[in-house]
Amino acid sequence: MPDATDPVPTAPPETLGRLWFELFNEIGIINQLSRALFEASQSDGLSQPQFSVLNHLVRLGDGKSPLDLARAFQTPKASMTNTLAGLEARGLIETRPHPSDGRSKLVHITDSGRARREAAIAAVGPDLARLGALTDPAALERLLPGLAALRRTLDANRR
Amino acid sequence: MPDATDPVPTAPPETLGRLWFELFNEIGIINQLSRALFEASQSDGLSQPQFSVLNHLVRLGDGKSPLDLARAFQTPKASMTNTLAGLEARGLIETRPHPSDGRSKLVHITDSGRARREAAIAAVGPDLARLGALTDPAALERLLPGLAALRRTLDANRR
DNA sequence: CAATTTTAATTCGATCTCGAACTTGATAAT
DNA sequence: ATTATCAAGTTCGAGATCGAATTAAAATTG
Secondary structure (H helix, E strand, O other), X not given: OOOOOOOXXXXXXXXXXXXXXXXXXXXXXXXXXXXXXXXXXXXXXXXXXXXXXXXXXXXXXXXXXXHHHHHHHOOOHHHHHHHHHHHHHOOOEEEEEOOOOOOOEEEEEOHHXXXXXXXXXXXXXXXXXXXXXXXXHHHHHHHHHHHHHHHHHHHHHOO | OOOOOOOOOOOOHHHHHHHHHHHHHHHHHHHHHHHHHHHHHOOOOOXXXXXXXXXXHHHHOOOEOHHHHHHXXXXXXXXXXHHHHHHHHOOOEEEEEOOOOOOOEEEEEOHHHHHHHHHHHHHHHHHHHXXXXXXXXXXXXXXXXXXXXXXXXXXXXXX
8 A cells, every 4th residue: 555655656666667678679679670661662772761861851841950850860960971971872862051050061852852752652652551451540640649758758868 | 521432431641651650750769769878878888689688588588599589579680690699798698509409599698697687777777767757657558558569560561 | 211492590791870089160258 | 369168060980780692400392
């Protein structure tokens, strides 16, 4: 029986750790499988991070700096540099100097990049349709708020 | 207005893709952040996959084959080979020949491996406690079934 | 009981990840 | 104004990821 003077419902510490590990484990596996699913569907070698950046630029607008993008995906700057280099080498984005800040630059998607994104979406389409038939979309939708909250908590809490 | 002759609520295809991408995006970021959180807490270089394997061996028993482990984590065999090599080089696991199958081998955790796992859990403890204070554990718990179902669907659906 | 096919694991190589150090440009402090 | 500090991006290097090819040991087949 809980003692009313307990400051907090004193979670059993072992159990708490287990909950987090289990959660992160599930998430790691899903991440794994979803990346593999996506990349297997792409005939050329567009990686999942590359696609994510293209998609972000289309959906939320381009003209962002690399640092903006790194923050949006919570990835280290060096990783974003690498992803952008891959996209630029393929001509899917181009970078222009920042008009007022000489250290920075702005990332713009090219027409070819837009087309590539469309093609990528079309290529995973059948796989997603297959998944969609096995899953209740509403159930997925219900997962999103909890995940977003968790993501924000983790983000707010990092050093 | 929906036409009653529509065979199925005809999910708007664009929207369906967006839902999946958003979901996988959140999951990718959480995976990212949780790995960084864990690894930053470890003073030596125990990686998150290495820890996961140690944890698995303690919780579900050792004496598994590398392939068993690869399947449990849905990772390619080659990745598991690499993770196990790292653990063995540190003396945290040891492998013994499979008694009846000459191709295989069995992974056993060492005393040092058990101790290392305990230490790793202790080292993330403060971070998890901080997170725990910002989150409702029950809300996390509620996420698990949906994630597990998603994981199973992805798993069942891969080629 | 050979020949074939499967299966467990490793090796290899190309690519990705990311912390740390560095370069260069902006901002602040005195 | 000069100097110190800070911020954006790149480079570098060590390690991780993972598909494909390889090796060796079952299991299967005819």
